[in-house]
Amino acid sequence: GAGVSQSPSNKVTEKGKDVELRCDPISGHTALYWYRQSLGQGLEFLIYFQGNSAPDKSGLPSDRFSAERTGGSVSTLTIQRTQQEDSAVYLCASSLAVSSSGNTIYFGEGSWLTVV
Amino acid sequence: GESVGLHLPTLSVQEGDNSIINCAYSNSASDYFIWYKQESGKGPQFIIDIRSNMDKRQGQRVTVLLNKTVKHLSLQIAATQPGDSAVYFCAENRGGRETSGSRLTFGEGTQLTVNP
Numbered sequence: 281g282a283g284v285s286q287s288p289s290n291k292v293t294e295k296g297k298d299v300e301l302r303c304d305p306i307s308g309h310t311a312l313y314w315y316r317q318s319l320g321q322g323l324e325f326l327i328y329f330q331g332n333s334a335p336d337k338s339g340l341p342s343d344r345f346s347a348e349r350t351g352g353s354v355s356t357l358t359i360q361r362t363q364q365e366d367s368a369v370y371l372c373a374s375s376l377a378v379s380s381s382g383n384t385i386y387f388g389e390g391s392w393l394t395v396v
Numbered sequence: 397g398e399s400v401g402l403h404l405p406t407l408s409v410q411e412g413d414n415s416i417i418n419c420a421y422s423n424s425a426s427d428y429f430i431w432y433k434q435e436s437g438k439g440p441q442f443i444i445d446i447r448s449n450m451d452k453r454q455g456q457r458v459t460v461l462l463n464k465t466v467k468h469l470s471l472q473i474a475a476t477q478p479g480d481s482a483v484y485f486c487a488e489n490r491g492g493r494e495t496s497g498s499r500l501t502f503g504e505g506t507q508l509t510v511n512p
Contacts (some may be wrong), residue, residue: 283437291451300416313500322485372438385430385489385500387439 282306284388286372293362301357301391305374312355313373313385315346323371327380329355330377362395371394408509415473419486422467430470430500431460432437437484441482443471446498473508481510 291298300320305312314326323337329349340346344362349355359366369390376384408444421429427448432440446453446460446469453460455508468487488498 315500319474322504323500325500361427382446384442387432388440 283385284372285300286370286388287390288390288391289389290394292396295364295395298358298360299362299393301359301370301372301393303355303357303372303374303388305353305355305372306325306386307309308376309374309386310352310377311375311385312349313375314355314357315371315387316371317369317371317390319368324355326370361388362393364395367393367395405504406507408467409476411476411478411510415476415480415508415510417470417471417473417484417486418474419469419471419503420467421469421486421488421503423488424467425428425502426462428489429460429462429469430489431458431469432485432487432502433480433507434485436502437511440485463496475502476510478510478512479509483507484511 283304287302291299303312313328315323316326316335317323322358327334327340327347328336331352332349344360347355347357356372370390371387371390372383373387401503430445431443433443434440442456444453444455444460446462449462451462457474461470471484473480475501483505485502485505487502489500
């Protein structure tokens with residue numbers, strides 16, 4: 281597609297339920313990133329993929345969070361047993377590659393998650 | 397810890413004036429810097445970038461200046477317009493070896509308000 285596409289754009293879920301967020305990167309981009317942004321805050325790195333592998337998962341806040349990427353394209357971020365503190369905007373981004381500095385990273389519009 | 401931060405959380409200017417948004421970074425190994433603009437309810441939008449081997453880079457109505465001696469980055473917006481009102485984030489990208497990954501570390505953001 282023309283840009284990074286994320287779905288759902290908005291999700292309201294009950295505490296304790298699992299949620300899945302989807303990201304479709306720009307076609308041809310091998311690197312994919314997940315960030316989280318709480319209201320009025322900066323962006324917090326969660327995880328990135330180079331192809332289907334995730335060399336850096338250091339930003340995942342707990343073992344309730346997991347992500348996968350298949351076919352070197354679409355990625356899903358799963359949050360199990362959601363808590364109210366998980367409420368945030370989950371932003372996906374992609375770039376042509378990871379290994380070279382200077383590859384522009386493009387963001388999607390985000391998935392707004394509210395846990396009630 | 398190492399981080400990227402901004403000097404001012406808010407900046408208010410008159411339409412037509414020039415705006416300067418500042419950013420300080422602490423990681424001397426960072427070799428690539430980016431400015432993003434984020435409008436309310438949207439994902440970050442790439443504005444301009446600069447590599448560490450440069451001091452200045454110009455785009456359309458925007459200029460980024462990099463002072464590696466004092467680890468300072470600034471974004472200058474010429475003839476600021478109401479449509480420029482948004483939160484502006486600076487980010488550093490360490491790049492480097494593929495095994496170490498490449499990801500963005502964001503500052504907290506500056507809210508720019510342009511008064512008509």
